Structure formats: C-alpha cells, structure tokens
C-alpha cells in the first residue's frame with residue numbers, strides 16, 4: 001500500500017524505533033537468562049530492574065526496596081493478564097467476600113473474567129453509564145458493600161476515551177474494606193498517572209498501546225497486599241509471575257514508558273488539537289453526526305464519532321481505500337454485527353451505534369493526515385447514505 005494513515009492507535013501502536021533499538025541487543029547478543037548466576041545473565045537482570053523503575057516513574061510510583069528496585073511493578077504478558085491477575089489476587093486477599101463490582105463498559109479482559117467468576121458462584125455488579133459514557137456514581141455507591149472483595153474500574157474507556165473517577169472510587173472501595181483495581185491500558189502514557197497520591201491497589205498496563213511491543217505488560221501491586229499469582233512455576237518476579245522473562249520486550253516497555261513520561265505534557269496538548277480538529281471539521285461538513293464520550297473528561301487521542309443511518313463497516317472499507325485505518329469499536333468485537341457493549345451501555349440509538357467510528361491518534365500522526373481524512377469523509381458519508389435503506393426511509397417520512 002502506498003500510504004497508510006494509521007488512526008487505530010487504541011487497538012495497537014507502532015513500536016517506536018527508539019524502543020526497538022534498545023530491544024535488539026537482547027535477541028542475539030545479550031541473550032543470557034536473567035536468572036543465571038553468571039555475569040551474562042546478571043547484566044540482563046540489571047536491565048530488567050532498570051525497566052521496572054522506568055515503568056514505576058511513568059506511573060508515579062516512588063517506592064524502591066533496599067536494593068533500589070521498584071518491587072511494586074510486576075511484568076506480565078499483556079493487559080488482559082494484568083486484569084485477570086489483579087482480580088484473582090484481590091479475591092484471594094479477601095476470601096470471606098464474594099462480590100466483584102465493575103462497570104458495564106470494561107474491556108473483555110475484565111468482563112469475561114467477571115462472567116467466569118459468576119459461574120464460580122461470585123456475585124458481580126456491572127455499574128452502568130449515562131449517554132455520555134459517564135459512570136453512574138450513585139449506583140456504584142449502592143453496590144459496594146461489606147461483601148465486596150474488589151472494585152475493578154477502567155481508568156479510561158478504549159472506545160470513547162471517557163475517563164473514570166478512579167481515585168475517588170478507590171477511596172470508596174476502601175471505606176468498605178474492598179480492594180481496588182484499575183485497567184489503565186488506555187490511560188498510561190496518555191494522561192498523567194500519579195499512583196503515590198491515590199489509594200489504588202492494582203493497576204494494569206499493556207506495552208503495545210504505548211509504542212512498545214505486543215505481548216508485554218505490567219501490573220502495579222501496592223506493597224503490603226498479599227498477592228496470589230495466577231500461574232505457578234519458578235521464582236521470577238518474586239514468585240508473583242513465574243516464567244522466564246520476555247527480556248527484550250520488558251526492556252522495550254521500560255524505554256517506551258520513559259519516552260511517554262518525557263513527552264506527556266506536550267503530546268497531550270498536541271493530540272487534543274488533532275482530535276478536536278477532526279471533530280470540528282466533521283461537524284461542519286457532515287449532517288447528523290454525534291461526538292461520543294464525556295467531552296470534558298476524556299483521552300486526548302480518541303474521537304468516537306457516530307455517522308447516523310449508515311454501517312460503520314462500510315465507512316471503514318471506504319476509508320481503507322484511501323489508506324486510512326480506523327475502527328468501528330474495539331478490535332475484540334470486530335467481526336460481530338452487534339453494536340459494541342460500550343455504545344449499547346450508553347444507550348445510543350441503533351442508527352447511531354451502528355455508524356460509529358473510532359479514530360485514535362498517536363505521536364506519529366500529523367495535522368496533514370487529519371486534514372486529508374476530513375476532506376475525504378463528507379463524500380464517503382454522502383455516498384453511503386444515498387444507498388442506505390435507513391437513510392432513505394428516514395427521508396421519506
């Protein structure tokens with residue numbers, strides 16, 4: 001393909017060449033096992049510890065043990081593993097409590113595990129959201145009680161970018177003796193995270209959403225919380241996540257976190273300008289569009305736009321003809337004809353939910369790419385509406 005305009009960064013991001021550069025020596029040159037006693041392994045172990053500190057710095061975690069290690073960070077294989085591990089550990093830490101409170105708009109990394117827990121006899125409450133994707137706080141307050149082992153709430157939603165009040169929710173959970181987990185897979189590197197100033201007990205991230213490799217992630221576990229692992233094996237990660245480390249990817253994740261931390265203030269502003277520019281141009285040039293999500297509290301990089309009376313899949317196909325990659329919901333629901341569970345929970349009418357496209361930006365996107373896309377969209381939408389039975393029926397009325 002000649003040109004690719006990649007606006008699907010909430011699905012995954014391009015590995016930053018600087019990240020790749022620090023990873024490469026760990027395949028064919030520095031290939032020692034970090035658990036080995038010899039210096040070939042010891043050097044790798046030291047690099048893993050420095051990556052752990054880089055992750056901790058991005059997340060605002062200042063604790064270091066006597067050896068200077070950021071032991072509250074555990075490396076995992078992905079965001080999903082972090083989500084499952086945190087909930088599993090929280091339930092084990094509160095064995096007398098049999099309830100999980102979460103939201104209706106979590107990623108399947110939490111929701112599918114919640115379903116499994118229901119099968120095992122746990123009670124699960126899924127708190128709803130309003131039409132802007134904002135959490136129903138009163139429902140949360142009513143749901144968290146003395147039987148609640150853990151509250152799991154995403155920091156930011158992957159489809160709309162809506163940011164949830166996680167710091168307040170962690171306090172609420174603690175008032176009832178429950179633990180608190182947040183899935184920060186979409187938030188990390190896009191908004192400031194300062195775990196030291198919150199009561200959050202567990203937080204999961206995934207490398208591939210912030211320009212590190214796929215198949216690596218990290219889980220923050222506040223010190224003092226007993227941690228029952230999800231899998232059993234060797235002594236790696238202080239027995240909390242056995243298995244030989246994904247060394248190159250872990251070192252790359254550290255670098256990606258460092259780069260994200262340094263760029264954050266400026267990038268946050270720049271991404272919001274790109275997002276707002278696209279939304280404004282679309283609203284000016286195309287009738288019957290909606291911008292979804294909490295417009296005051298959302299990720300700077302995410303625009304969720306509903307083009308009413310047409311199918312999102314057709315829009316994606318026509319955008320693809322111009323090399324523009326976007327998404328019609330989360331990648332995990334692609335292939336299903338159902339509107340996403342997030343848009344459904346927001347109560348979007350059928351005719352809007354089906355025509356919803358997510359444009360998600362990264363540091364590699366430019367204003368030229370936004371302008372090119374904004375120029376192409378009106379004709380695409382007009383063409384699709386002209387052949388849409390919903391649109392034609394609406395106009396006949």
Ligand SMILES: Cc1ncc(COP(=O)(O)O)c(C=O)c1O
Pocket residue numbers: 010011077078079080081107109154156157158183185186206207215217330
């Ligand atoms: C909010 C959120 N949580 C969890 C995940 C899962 O991450 P991974 O694919 O690394 O398991 C994703 C991925 O899309 C996500 O957006």
